[in-house]
Amino acid sequence: MRIKICPFSFFIIAVALFTSGTLRAQEKDKNIAFWNKGDAYLNEQSVSVFNVIDRALTQYQPSIVYNINRELALNCLDAMLHDTIYDKNENLFLFMSSRINKVIADLNSNKISKMKVYKLYNDGFIAKTKKVSIGFDIVRGVSGGRHLISDSDMKKIVDKCDVLFLSHNHGDHVDPYVVDLFLSSNKPVVATTGILMDRKNIKHVRGDKMIVENIELNGGENIKVKIFPGHQSELDNNIYVVTTPEKVSVAQIGDQYNKEDLLWIADINKDIKPLDILIVNCWTYNLPDLVKGFNPKIVVSGHENEMGHTIDHREAFWLTYKKMKEITAPSVIMGWGEWFKY
Numbered sequence: 001m002r003i004k005i006c007p008f009s010f011f012i013i014a015v016a017l018f019t020s021g022t023l024r025a026q027e028k029d030k031n032i033a034f035w036n037k038g039d040a041y042l043n044e045q046s047v048s049v050f051n052v053i054d055r056a057l058t059q060y061q062p063s064i065v066y067n068i069n070r071e072l073a074l075n076c077l078d079a080m081l082h083d084t085i086y087d088k089n090e091n092l093f094l095f096m097s098s099r100i101n102k103v104i105a106d107l108n109s110n111k112i113s114k115m116k117v118y119k120l121y122n123d124g125f126i127a128k129t130k131k132v133s134i135g136f137d138i139v140r141g142v143s144g145g146r147h148l149i150s151d152s153d154m155k156k157i158v159d160k161c162d163v164l165f166l167s168h169n170h171g172d173h174v175d176p177y178v179v180d181l182f183l184s185s186n187k188p189v190v191a192t193t194g195i196l197m198d199r200k201n202i203k204h205v206r207g208d209k210m211i212v213e214n215i216e217l218n219g220g221e222n223i224k225v226k227i228f229p230g231h232q233s234e235l236d237n238n239i240y241v242v243t244t245p246e247k248v249s250v251a252q253i254g255d256q257y258n259k260e261d262l263l264w265i266a267d268i269n270k271d272i273k274p275l276d277i278l279i280v281n282c283w284t285y286n287l288p289d290l291v292k293g294f295n296p297k298i299v300v301s302g303h304e305n306e307m308g309h310t311i312d313h314r315e316a317f318w319l320t321y322k323k324m325k326e327i328t329a330p331s332v333i334m335g336w337g338e339w340f341k342y
Contacts, residue, residue: 046086050095053077053335058102062340064298064330074317074335082311088144096121096141096148099337104153106339107133107160115248115342117277119334121148122172123302125279126161127242127250131221134242135161135182136252136279139175143307148336151177158182162217165225166191167254168237172306188215190225192238206236210271221245226272230265231258241272248342251294252279255303262286262293269295277342278329282320291327299324299331300340 034041056073086092103118107128118126121141127134138157141148149157158181166174166189174195182189183201190213193206205211211227228239232255241251251272262285269275278296280287281303291299301324305314317333324331332340 042085043089043091046080046089046091049076049080050091053080054095054098057099057335057338062332062334062338064332070333071317071321074321074333077335078305078316078318081305081307082314082316084311087307088146092143093146093148096336097150097153099335100149100153100157101337103337103339104156104160107157113341114246115244115250115277116339117250117279117300117332117342118339119300119302119336120157121336122306123167123252123254123279123281124173125252125300125302126157127244127277128160129244129246129248131219131245132163132217132223133161134223134244134250135164136240137167137173137254138164138178139172140177141172141307148307154178155181158185158187161187162219162221163188163190163215163223165189165238165240165242165252166195167230167240167252168192168232168235169195170232170235170255172308173254185218187218190215190227190240192236194236206238228268230254230256230261233257241275248277249275250277250279251275251296253281253284253290255281255284256290257281257283257285259285262289265290265293268293282315282323287323288326288328291329296329298340298342299327299329301331301333304333304335 053073053076056069060067060069080086112130116128120138124138125136140154164182176196179189179196189202191202191204193204196202205227208229213225214222215225216222224243226241230237230239237254237256239253239256243249275294275296277298277300278294279300279302282301284290301320303315304317304320320333
């Protein structure tokens with residue numbers, strides 16, 4: 001006897017087989033993906049995002065010419081650094097290590113025409129010419145109770161520097177470990193009065209008006225330094241303007257933020273003309289007027305995403321982009337472990 005099966009029965013059987021296979025595939029995918037594993041999912045996401053940011057910043061290097069890929073990468077970095085779940089994440093430290101080791105490699109290359117300005121972390125910078133390497137407010141940085149830049153990497157960085165300038169007495173600008181690395185190598189350290197006063201070899205400088213210093217470096221080169229009495233609110237904050245042997249000038253203002261100081265900063269250019277590069281803290285008081293006072297050829301921003309702060313005070317790169325639209329001079333916005341060729 002022949003059994004007659006209607007076409008609809010074939011459809012039901014096919015759907016059942018397909019559904020069974022799909023459920024088995026989904027059950028298998030649960031193990032491959034991150035279902036019910038939220039922490040692992042976010043950790044793997046941090047691997048992907050930090051790697052993409054690193055690659056983008058490497059491919060699209062700092063320039064005065066706007067690049068949307070750089071802005072997007074730095075905005076993505078904001079998003080990661082403003083989520084405190086990543087403050088202790090190992091991938092954050094791996095990202096920082098990758099960025100800093102690129103700086104170390106370039107410092108070793110000696111490929112330079114006029115000046116390179118390296119941004120390490122926060123307001124830590126190195127201005128390098130063929131003859132000298134000048135450090136400002138270099139620190140290892142801290143996130144989640146751990147240093148962002150390792151001791152071994154910091155030793156390699158300090159080895160390539162000739163002098164260190166410290167703007168004011170705050171832990172995100174003064175790192176005793178870094179200072180001691182400079183001092184143990186007999187490299188000059190210049191600081192505002194009040195910073196590590198027990199280190200007798202530090203040159204503490206502070207006055208009521210501009211002070212001019214000529215500093216001899218270990219290699220026999222000399223740099224000229226003009227030191228101005230700035231403030232972060234009421235705290236003493238030295239503003240340094242350094243001229244290299246090649247006559248390239250760079251100013252770093254630390255955490256300058258004071259309404260009254262802007263009265264003399266408005267005319268500061270008459271004492272420092274010409275100024276090639278101005279390094280500013282991105283949240284300084286009245287950025288447009290301050291830049292006008294210095295009248296630099298290039299402005300470089302610093303102090304974005306200081307990890308010791310709460311997220312509302314981790315100054316965002318997206319906010320710096322908005323602020324830099326208000327100034328007249330060309331500007332460069334850099335992430336950690338980047339450099340600008342001047």
